[in-house]
Amino acid sequence: MSLEFNDSQPIYRQLRDRVIAMILDGVLKEGDPLPSVRNVAAEFRVNPLTVLKSYQQLVDEKLVESRRGLGMFINAGARDLLLQGERQKFLQEEWPRISANIQRLGLTPDELLKAAKGVKKP
Amino acid sequence: MSLEFNDSQPIYRQLRDRVIAMILDGVLKEGDPLPSVRNVAAEFRVNPLTVLKSYQQLVDEKLVESRRGLGMFINAGARDLLLQGERQKFLQEEWPRISANIQRLGLTPDELLKAAKGVKKP
DNA sequence: TGTAGTGTTATAGTTAACTATAACAGCTAG
DNA sequence: CTAGCTGTTATAGTTAACTATAACACTACA
Structure with a gap:
């Protein structure tokens, strides 16, 4: 580790x-x-x-x-608390900045899927 | 401002x-x-x-x-340099963490679209 | 020339994050 | 009771980020 x-x-x-x-x-x-x-x-x-x-x-x-x-x-x-709190926090504080960035960089859904953490079908 | x-x-x-x-x-x-x-x-x-x-x-x-x-x-x-550099940087260093987070929180494409920076159709 | 706008450097101080080392406090299994 | 695992506190030092204040260096323009 x-x-x-x-x-x-x-x-x-x-x-x-x-x-x-x-x-x-x-x-x-x-x-x-x-x-x-x-x-x-x-x-x-x-x-x-x-x-x-x-x-x-x-x-x-x-x-x-x-x-x-x-x-x-x-x-x-704890898990329920998180699923409420973190979702809101993410949607309100992080995602707007991130999605603006994605648009700005002209990234396509396809590129994003390929670069996502776990590639589904290698 | x-x-x-x-x-x-x-x-x-x-x-x-x-x-x-x-x-x-x-x-x-x-x-x-x-x-x-x-x-x-x-x-x-x-x-x-x-x-x-x-x-x-x-x-x-x-x-x-x-x-x-x-x-x-x-x-x-400058702009071209950015479109190359920032794209890679985002896809490799930020997006994996972000997409993992989205999955973890069980967020749907619909919720994400609604929360995105510029709401297209209010 | 001089003035007003640029970037740049110097000095010095505060705070937050992190570190090393050590000791204190509480629980449990032998 | 002791040994070994927990969390917690104390002391003290380093570094990065930010701040205030001031001065220096350069350029354009009236």
């Missing part, structure tokens, strides 16, 4: 997004523990405080709960 | 993106001068050095040329 980081956003926000993706993808289910602060820090060769900061964001968003001595756990209802 | 800034990226990069958008949109054509460092700084209530930094990025990318005492001017071929 080496998943690199983008310099377009602070690491702690990228870590947060990664957990959120895992929840939405069902990799992490409600009640599951997050990978421990120290483990993640070691895995990505990052400072434990940076990981902690990303996890505390998730706590602030009511998505996970922290139990001292035990770990951080995904709250009940 | 008050166009606000996003906290997801440094201001100087957002300013750079704004100029690039203007070039792609044809608002700024080759040979045209960019709005002056001081003007932009005043307009967005931002430090002149921040604006300068964004402009110097554009110089590094061979998109504009600086003539001391005169201003900064858009290079010949």
Whole structure:
């Protein structure tokens, strides 16, 4: 595992997004523990405080709960909360800028499909 | 004019993106001068050095040329350079993450169209 | 010539993000 | 109780981004 980081956003926000993706993808289910602060820090060769900061964001968003001595756990209802919140956030704050960009660059649906994450038929 | 800034990226990069958008949109054509460092700084209530930094990025990318005492001017071929470079950059570095996100959130083409920048038929 | 507009550099200070290192606090399995 | 895993806090230092203020260098134009 080496998943690199983008310099377009602070690491702690990228870590947060990664957990959120895992929840939405069902990799992490409600009640599951997050990978421990120290483990993640070691895995990505990052400072434990940076990981902690990303996890505390998730706590602030009511998505996970922290139990001292035990770990951080995904709250009940976290996925639903996300499907509401993140959808709105994406549609209102990110997508308008992105779609404007796509038009500007004259990108076609075909090109976009080919460049999408998982190419359906290789 | 008050166009606000996003906290997801440094201001100087957002300013750079704004100029690039203007070039792609044809608002700024080759040979045209960019709005002056001081003007932009005043307009967005931002430090002149921040604006300068964004402009110097554009110089590094061979998109504009600086003539001391005169201003900064858009290079010949800038638009073509962009249509090549930015397309690749977008398709390779941004779009995969974005399309994964769209799938994850279960967003439909219909919702995306409605939320796009310019709503075609209101 | 001088003035007003350009880009550019210098100095210096604040804040946020990240880092290293270490210790503290709580839980559980042996 | 101890060892080993959790989260958490403390201290302190580096770097990038941004800010304020000022001066310098160059060009066009009246």
